[in-house]
Amino acid sequence: MTKRTERRADALSKERIVAAAILLLDAEGEGGLTFRALAARLATGSGAIYWHIADKGDLLAAATDSIITQALAGVALDLDPRQGIRTLALRLFDAIDAHPWVGAQVSREPWQPAMLRIFEEIGGRLMALGVPRRAWFDAWSVLVNYIFGAAGQNAANARLQAPDTDRSAALAAIAARWARLDPVDYPFLRQLAVPLRDHDDRDQFLAGLDLILAGIGTVR
Amino acid sequence: MTKRTERRADALSKERIVAAAILLLDAEGEGGLTFRALAARLATGSGAIYWHIADKGDLLAAATDSIITQALAGVALDLDPRQGIRTLALRLFDAIDAHPWVGAQVSREPWQPAMLRIFEEIGGRLMALGVPRRAWFDAWSVLVNYIFGAAGQNAANARLQAPDTDRSAALAAIAARWARLDPVDYPFLRQLAVPLRDHDDRDQFLAGLDLILAGIGTVR
């Protein structure tokens, strides 16, 4: 079973198909990935693609795995465990922000190898933090849920907007609506209008993570 | 502009269409909602449905809003603000668990009226808890992200499994795999196998929420 020589100059392979799929997903969004568009981009037919991948779910899983793996590749994670968790979380957040379609996919494949590595990296740092053993599962689970949940919702928000519209303008519009809410029915949300308008998604994600880490720190 | 009399004994209306859509979604999952199936169930044609709703997105949004609104209807929320947040969060978790397709939808309509009410209810309790004003936005955002993120991922996990398979058996299988991981590469996850197998999703969701509330409590 020796290595096969190429059949075309640019032979098809799962890797090349996945790479083309990622380009398509990034350029056109989730709806842009079709087998016809993919076949056109690869200058082949849809049947040839099916020789290398099982179905569209397989393709999306491979594309997601590729992004997640890249996002974590070659990271020299911080020595301080708390900072290490922040770095890891931020890498995932940025990766999902850059490829919003990943946000919808990650939750569909929680037991992939790349996910296992992330789970372990987080857990290892919890141990290093001195979290008591009985709290390991709770602490791990709240972190994982927050990181992927918040990153996923951030991506969903990004996907809502037309690709060319201005994010800060859209945010300002929502903030303006909140500022005009009935003060009797919505005393709190009115107060939130200004910070909503001015916030940065990354900083906000980290602020939430820090609150969770503070909560984990209270367990003794 | 008087109330129109019915044209059929069981006149179509957005409400009836949405109710039928929810039945279909619950029975068959997200893929089960098609205009043909819906038209058959309502004994009409697809064109008639489009007279009442704009498109499939509109239908899913209305169905989601209906579930969320029901989940919160007539709740006498606790007097204790911390317990109030837990009750609210658990209601949302249970609603999304009972209708997993909602999990994928909520993040697509974060500015709907039902969502605004939830946001305000959470915020009001943060104020009652005595959280300092400068921490309001951070505390609110971490709670909202966690509640919807974790509930959504729980629902995604539920959607992964064939409708008839046993949840605890699937969980035990994953736990068994974790227990067999290389102790050098995965020292933490190996330890998590047992709690993963034995955990209850609702309890775990609440444990995470409590850690976050503890973290919010550290802000003075």
Place this chain on the structure above:
DNA sequence: TATTAATTGGAACGGCGTTCCATGAATGTC
């Protein structure tokens, strides 16, 4: 060289969301 197995690419299938339109029932006008 002859045979076999690995790949390719495009045609075809059934199902989807959506649009179009002919039909009919209720309402408003005289």
Place this chain on the structure above:
DNA sequence: GACATTCATGGAACGCCGTTCCAATTAATA
């Protein structure tokens, strides 16, 4: 009461999707 108009219906048709099928082509093997 007759007629025009608006509201509502339901089914046919369109274009696109994921997927399957298969004849044709190329590399590997005997």
